[in-house]
Amino acid sequence: MVTIKKIAEMVGVSPTTVSNVIHGRKNKVSEENYKKVKEALNQANYVSNMSGRILSQNGSKIIGVILNYSRRSEVNVVSDPFYNQIIGYLEEQIRMNGYYMMLYTSGSVQESLNLASAWKIEGLVILGALPADAEKFSQVAQMPIAFIDTYVDEPVMKKGFINVGLQDYEGCYDVTNYLIHLGHKNIGFCADGNQLIGVDEQRLSGFNQAMADAGIKFDQEKDFFGLPYKVHERHDYLTQLIKTRFKSYTALVFTSDYLAVDALNLLQDNHFRIPEDMSITGFDHNIFSEQSRPKLTTVEQNVKEKAQLTIYYLMQEIHQPKAQIANIKLKTKLIIQESTRSLENE
Amino acid sequence: MVTIKKIAEMVGVSPTTVSNVIHGRKNKVSEENYKKVKEALNQANYVSNMSGRILSQNGSKIIGVILNYSRRSEVNVVSDPFYNQIIGYLEEQIRMNGYYMMLYTSGSVQESLNLASAWKIEGLVILGALPADAEKFSQVAQMPIAFIDTYVDEPVMKKGFINVGLQDYEGCYDVTNYLIHLGHKNIGFCADGNQLIGVDEQRLSGFNQAMADAGIKFDQEKDFFGLPYKVHERHDYLTQLIKTRFKSYTALVFTSDYLAVDALNLLQDNHFRIPEDMSITGFDHNIFSEQSRPKLTTVEQNVKEKAQLTIYYLMQEIHQPKAQIANIKLKTKLIIQESTRSLENE
DNA sequence: CTGTTAGCGCGTTCAT
DNA sequence: ATGAACGCGCTAACAG
Numbered sequence: 271m272v273t274i275k276k277i278a279e280m281v282g283v284s285p286t287t288v289s290n291v292i293h294g295r296k297n298k299v300s301e302e303n304y305k306k307v308k309e310a311l312n313q314a315n316y317v318s319n320m321s322g323r324i325l326s327q328n329g330s331k332i333i334g335v336i337l338n339y340s341r342r343s344e345v346n347v348v349s350d351p352f353y354n355q356i357i358g359y360l361e362e363q364i365r366m367n368g369y370y371m372m373l374y375t376s377g378s379v380q381e382s383l384n385l386a387s388a389w390k391i392e393g394l395v396i397l398g399a400l401p402a403d404a405e406k407f408s409q410v411a412q413m414p415i416a417f418i419d420t421y422v423d424e425p426v427m428k429k430g431f432i433n434v435g436l437q438d439y440e441g442c443y444d445v446t447n448y449l450i451h452l453g454h455k456n457i458g459f460c461a462d463g464n465q466l467i468g469v470d471e472q473r474l475s476g477f478n479q480a481m482a483d484a485g486i487k488f489d490q491e492k493d494f495f496g497l498p499y500k501v502h503e504r505h506d507y508l509t510q511l512i513k514t515r516f517k518s519y520t521a522l523v524f525t526s527d528y529l530a531v532d533a534l535n536l537l538q539d540n541h542f543r544i545p546e547d548m549s550i551t552g553f554d555h556n557i558f559s560e561q562s563r564p565k566l567t568t569v570e571q572n573v574k575e576k577a578q579l580t581i582y583y584l585m586q587e588i589h590q591p592k593a594q595i596a597n598i599k600l601k602t603k604l605i606i607q608e609s610t611r612s613l614e615n616e
Numbered sequence: 617m618v619t620i621k622k623i624a625e626m627v628g629v630s631p632t633t634v635s636n637v638i639h640g641r642k643n644k645v646s647e648e649n650y651k652k653v654k655e656a657l658n659q660a661n662y663v664s665n666m667s668g669r670i671l672s673q674n675g676s677k678i679i680g681v682i683l684n685y686s687r688r689s690e691v692n693v694v695s696d697p698f699y700n701q702i703i704g705y706l707e708e709q710i711r712m713n714g715y716y717m718m719l720y721t722s723g724s725v726q727e728s729l730n731l732a733s734a735w736k737i738e739g740l741v742i743l744g745a746l747p748a749d750a751e752k753f754s755q756v757a758q759m760p761i762a763f764i765d766t767y768v769d770e771p772v773m774k775k776g777f778i779n780v781g782l783q784d785y786e787g788c789y790d791v792t793n794y795l796i797h798l799g800h801k802n803i804g805f806c807a808d809g810n811q812l813i814g815v816d817e818q819r820l821s822g823f824n825q826a827m828a829d830a831g832i833k834f835d836q837e838k839d840f841f842g843l844p845y846k847v848h849e850r851h852d853y854l855t856q857l858i859k860t861r862f863k864s865y866t867a868l869v870f871t872s873d874y875l876a877v878d879a880l881n882l883l884q885d886n887h888f889r890i891p892e893d894m895s896i897t898g899f900d901h902n903i904f905s906e907q908s909r910p911k912l913t914t915v916e917q918n919v920k921e922k923a924q925l926t927i928y929y930l931m932q933e934i935h936q937p938k939a940q941i942a943n944i945k946l947k948t949k950l951i952i953q954e955s956t957r958s959l960e961n962e
Numbered sequence: 963c964t965g966t967t968a969g970c971g972c973g974t975t976c977a978t
Numbered sequence: 979a980t981g982a983a984c985g986c987g988c989t990a991a992c993a994g
Contacts, residue, residue: 274987274988275987283965285966285988287965290963298963300964303963319733319734319986321666321667321668321670321671321735321988322970322989324970324988325970325971325986325987326969326970326990327988361721370718370731370735371719372719373703374716384661387617388663388664389716535909538909561877561908562907563884563885563909619970619972620971620972621972629980630981632973632980633979633980635973635974638972639973664971665970667971668971668986671970671987672973673972673973673974
């Protein structure tokens with residue numbers, strides 16, 4: 271390993287001078303020395319030892335990206351392309367800012383914060399945190415944190431709170447409203463799990479509001495379907511629903527393309543024609559909604575923009591902490607494709 | 617930040633004693649002190665500062681996972697669930713071994729090695745390295761490296777070379793052979809890009825061999841289709857092929873489920889019936905082959921096992937470097953589903 | 963403009 | 979069994 275000290279010896283200057291050259295402080299080094307040192311640095315392919323840097327009170331240049339364990343362990347996080355995409359884009363943004371990405375799946379706030387403190391992590395990105403955890407995070411953490419897709423009550427937000435999410439409410443309102451305008455009245459709502467929190471809760475609210483605005487009754491007990499996380503259980507449950515309760519609906523709203531395509535296929539396997547016998551909508555507009563036949567009518571979110579904004583705000587807070595609150599909700603876009611149809615001409 | 621020194625002050629012992637307790641050296645500390653220190657450690661939620669650790673010649677506990685940039689920048693790496701899965705499983709294995717995962721996308725060997733040396737990374741996992749790069753890596757790197765899905769000539773392998781891949785040759789031989797036994801003779805082979813290297817090259821070889829063994833001519837100039845990486849270009853090209861050259865085939869072999877489903881959909885959009893008018897096979901057996909209709913006949917690989925073995929061998933080399941060569945090729949399994957049919961009864 | 967020095971947190975060696 | 983002292987690589991404060 272080439273160290274500053276060795277370079278200094280080689281060139282015949284002090285370590286400080288080398289350090290100054292490394293940091294481009296031209297005004298502190300004579301032009302001649304600057305050139306000589308620069309050359310030696312390149313020659314020896316000097317790479318600074320990060321642990322030395324960190325120890326002498328400098329930033330670690332690490333951004334921790336934390337996935338919620340309880341979600342990660344579920345099969346669909348491994349399969350849902352959203353996580354794939356967002357992690358890819360986050361890595362890109364982090365790297366382009368000259369930072370390193372440490373990826374960690376964690377079950378608890380404490381575990382995440384231990385990681386952060388062990389590495390003097392400069393900033394955290396937290397995906398899919400529950401509201402309660404988010405609160406704990408912002409209270410205890412010493413470094414800037416950016417949440418993605420987390421909902422927290424306004425009063426709880428500490429200064430410096432960053433969250434980048436979607437207009438989930440509006441997005442789901444739009445797609446529901448679209449179905450209503452196509453003439454649908456018997457619409458079911460399907461999501462992962464039984465207890466809706468955060469994103470899905472907002473989407474359900476948007477759905478509810480659209481129904482209410484149109485004067486259509488929605489009975490949450492009856493018309494909301496919480497689907498099991500595990501693939502096989504979900505398939506069994508969906509198949510059962512298809513043979514029974516789904517028969518009384520003309521349209522189903524899903525909270526993700528992933529779930530929607532799953533159901534779409536099972537419906538077709540059970541001789542439902544889509545969209546003739548059932549209209550289906552998704553959420554995300556990712557590869558699933560494009561690769562299904564018929565293609566899904568869905569709500570688009572811009573994952574790349576999500577990642578970009580997240581890192582942008584995080585870097586802002588790292589470099590010039592203003593402790594401002596940034597609670598971004600990105601716009602969604604209704605994508606009308608082939609899985610929905612009008613009931614008007616019946 | 618709680619440091620060893622502070623804990624020492626609190627309890628009234630020396631830092632060395634605290635350090636000994638942390639490392640569980642009971643024989644070096646009196647039982648009484650051991651207990652007191654342990655308690656203080658827990659009380660204060662002591663987390664060791666990794667930079668201090670690294671600096672005093674200890675391991676960083678970091679495993680670097682490196683994605684090939686040229687691939688990463690292509691849209692399909694973001695979309696192909698294989699990368700999603702393998703990264704998820706690698707993270708899990710790394711974490712379970714008490715290590716941290718640094719995820720990095722890199723365009724060059726040098727850049728990757730710089731990362732490794734800056735962080736004193738203990739081991740590298742390299743995904744999708746080209747043979748030339750793999751060679752360079754093994755020659756220059758100072759730490760254990762495990763490749764995933766890389767092909768390198770035997771003589772080039774340095775001691776300590778680890779590669780975990782698939783029986784790509786055999787897998788593709790099997791699926792091709794299956795098509796041949798169904799009576800297919802006019803079979804096209806479709807892969808990403810024009811220059812096949814590594815995995816895809818092996819799969820093509822297996823394909824070729826199966827054809828040769830059955831005495832069927834395969835004209836690489838004519839029957840091999842290199843598909844563009846970019847989605848739109850690929851769709852345009854496939855659509856064009858469907859209207860022209862694909863008409864002379866009864867079956868198409870694809871090197872991934874991702875590509876196969878893409879083509880399957882476009883074929884159906886252009887009024888091909890699958891499998892009546894064309895048999896299609898994929899490779900991977902991931903969510904795409906399950907969510908397509910008809911479901912894809914494909915070749916299964918066990919991604920979780922790949923990740924487990926990779927980290928297992930890497931940890932072996934890290935903890936007790938034997939400098940043995942481990943060039944694993946995991947078995948594949950032919951999954952017969954609905955996208956292929958027999959020509960026999962015609 | 964340049965060099966010396968001290969200190970960051972940890973682990974280890976060597977006295978005690 | 980315990981503690982003092984040193985060094986890992988880097989940076990910043992300070993002295994020249």
